[in-house]
Amino acid sequence: MHHASFSRKIFVIGNYVFLVLVSLLCLLPLVQVLAISFSSSPAASAGLVKLIPVDFSLDSYTYILQKQEFINSFSITLQRVVLGYSLNIVLALLCAYPLSKEVKEFRLRTYYAWFFVFTILFGGGLIPTYVVVSETGLLDTIWALIIPGAVGVFNVILLLNFFRGLPKEIEESAFMDGAGHWTVLTRMYVPMSMPVLATISLFTLVGHWNAWFDGLIYMNFPEKYPLSTYLQLMVINSNPMKMDINNLNGALEISERTTRAAQIFLGALPILIVYPFLQKYFVKGIVLGSVKG
Numbered sequence: 001m002h003h004a005s006f007s008r009k010i011f012v013i014g015n016y017v018f019l020v021l022v023s024l025l026c027l028l029p030l031v032q033v034l035a036i037s038f039s040s041s042p043a044a045s046a047g048l049v050k051l052i053p054v055d056f057s058l059d060s061y062t063y064i065l066q067k068q069e070f071i072n073s074f075s076i077t078l079q080r081v082v083l084g085y086s087l088n089i090v091l092a093l094l095c096a097y098p099l100s101k102e103v104k105e106f107r108l109r110t111y112y113a114w115f116f117v118f119t120i121l122f123g124g125g126l127i128p129t130y131v132v133v134s135e136t137g138l139l140d141t142i143w144a145l146i147i148p149g150a151v152g153v154f155n156v157i158l159l160l161n162f163f164r165g166l167p168k169e170i171e172e173s174a175f176m177d178g179a180g181h182w183t184v185l186t187r188m189y190v191p192m193s194m195p196v197l198a199t200i201s202l203f204t205l206v207g208h209w210n211a212w213f214d215g216l217i218y219m220n221f222p223e224k225y226p227l228s229t230y231l232q233l234m235v236i237n238s239n240p241m242k243m244d245i246n247n248l249n250g251a252l253e254i255s256e257r258t259t260r261a262a263q264i265f266l267g268a269l270p271i272l273i274v275y276p277f278l279q280k281y282f283v284k285g286i287v288l289g290s291v292k293g
Helices: 006-037 041-045 059-064 068-099 109-121 126-135 153-164 168-176 181-192 194-210 213-218 227-236 248-253 256-279 282-290
Strands: none
Touching: 006 256, 041 256, 059 256, 068 109, 068 153, 068 181, 068 194, 068 227, 068 256, 109 153, 126 213, 153 194, 168 181, 181 194, 194 227, 194 256, 213 227, 227 256
């Protein structure tokens, strides 16, 4: 910056100012939700809470952690994330490895690659997908939330492009030492693919955690809703406290605004905890997986 021209300095300063403003636009709503969740019922109902809690209170969190509906939806989402993430990563690796080979090594590679790309460009639609899920007996089960999206084609493309950019000599030396394809994949390719895998992990975890529409259409009972579906219905409900509070004592201690804010923050908290650990791999993984070396 010391040797930069005046116009360059203005450009850099403008970029910093713009990025700070965008960051604040993303951060301030979350800060306000957190402040409302920690405020007292009268202060939140009166609209006195801005960015700092007013009359600090934990009543909303105490109430939420005793709500069976919230606990059930949270546990269902945890199951979905664990099972869905494991299946997505394993299938992405198993698909990307053979597709990364040359045609002389895998003759049908091009046909399979176009088969996967076709699914990105064209889809059957909501009704055919629902019929398939229904006829296969997956309705009202955790697998209805996992199996339809088990193979993420975008993740497969990132991985196969990264695999194709790795030096062929590494694989050839492993084959000369007697290693097979499974050994090459698990002991060589996977350890070298950590930036791309971290990026895919971030996409997958956030996708499963935030998905709400599939839970709404594939689950016929509210007690089987994942967390995002439960929160979405709670937010659009005009007065969720009518369903949740069955006694006057509870109604006096908490309000609709504080309870709603606390549940939204608790729903976002796991992603907020995981994201900083994976974010440093994000840009590197996207670049490595999108450009063939």
